[in-house]
Amino acid sequence: MGKSHLEMVLQETLQTNKKICIPYIMAGDGGLDILEERLLFLKDCGATAVELGIPFSDPVADGPTIQQAGIRALKEGASLSAILRKLASFQQPHPLPIILMTYINPILAIGLEEFTGACQTAGVDGVIIPDLPMEEEDLIANAFTNADIAFIRLVALTSPLERSVTLANLSDGFLYAVTVNGTTGGRTSHQLHEVGPYLQKLKSISPVPVLAGFGISSPGQAKQLGSFGDGVIIGSKIIQLLQENKYDEISTLIASVS
Numbered sequence: 500m501g502k503s504h505l506e507m508v509l510q511e512t513l514q515t516n517k518k519i520c521i522p523y524i525m526a527g528d529g530g531l532d533i534l535e536e537r538l539l540f541l542k543d544c545g546a547t548a549v550e551l552g553i554p555f556s557d558p559v560a561d562g563p564t565i566q567q568a569g570i571r572a573l574k575e576g577a578s579l580s581a582i583l584r585k586l587a588s589f590q591q592p593h594p595l596p597i598i599l600m601t602y603i604n605p606i607l608a609i610g611l612e613e614f615t616g617a618c619q620t621a622g623v624d625g626v627i628i629p630d631l632p633m634e635e636e637d638l639i640a641n642a643f644t645n646a647d648i649a650f651i652r653l654v655a656l657t658s659p660l661e662r663s664v665t666l667a668n669l670s671d672g673f674l675y676a677v678t679v680n681g682t683t684g685g686r687t688s689h690q691l692h693e694v695g696p697y698l699q700k701l702k703s704i705s706p707v708p709v710l711a712g713f714g715i716s717s718p719g720q721a722k723q724l725g726s727f728g729d730g731v732i733i734g735s736k737i738i739q740l741l742q743e744n745k746y747d748e749i750s751t752l753i754a755s756v757s
């Protein structure tokens with residue numbers, strides 16, 4: 500596979516000695532009509548790419564903030580198909596690369612081929628599927644490779660080294676390093692004596708950039724965790740600040756990473 504749009508944008512950021520910041524928002528939270536505006540806003544804040552959550556009824560990896568955002572989005576009628584149709588209606592290329600974060604069920608419900616085709620039409624650059632174990636990914640991974648969609652793998656603090664190496668080598672675009680044992684959501688601190696060496700180790704073995712995610716909720720944390728690898732992903736805090744209309748704080752949080 501040639502270098503994807505996502506890979507190029509990430510590389511450009513790192514080449515200018517900046518860290519990568521990928522905010523996560525829930526598609527359809529606040530209605531799908533404000534999605535385009537939010538993408539532009541995040542771009543203006545200096546985000547490198549955006550991780551766009553697909554609301555799902557059984558979000559096993561998510562804490563309360565994202566669960567609530569998912570419930571709001573589902574009430575607004577947001578579904579995987581509706582979100583892909585909406586993205587397809589925006590001007591392309593999108594202001595920044597779009598990575599869908601979806602559980603596997605919604606993909607299987609619309610069908611793998613239908614999904615990859617709709618992602619291409621919608622200008623989706625990458626996909627994260629947190630409940631698809633490496634052992635069961637073959638069919639799906641091949642479909643993404645053929646469609647030129649980056650399939651981003653996750654590693655956990657508890658992943659044995661050998662497994663992390665395999666995942667890092669498989670991962671397209673970047674490697675998502677989960678920095679807590681638990682669900683998504685803001686925490687005031689991380690176990691840095693454990694997380695620091697974990698991120699540094701991943702960085703030393705990974706051919707793609709390593710991004711830290713889960714529990715980052717302040718500029719200080721973002722800077723600190725970003726410094727061990729290539730950048731960070733911030734979800735729950737961004738969702739909370741959007742909900743409170745605290746746009747300046749979002750801007751400060753994203754700017755703190757680079």
Ligand SMILES: O=P(O)(O)OC[C@@H](O)[C@@H](O)c1c[nH]c2ccccc12
Binds near residue numbers: 552682735736
């Ligand atoms: O919300 P946090 O703690 O900042 O974590 C990032 C996260 O929101 C986003 O990447 C994400 C949302 N839901 C997920 C499920 C699994 C893995 C990752 C995610």
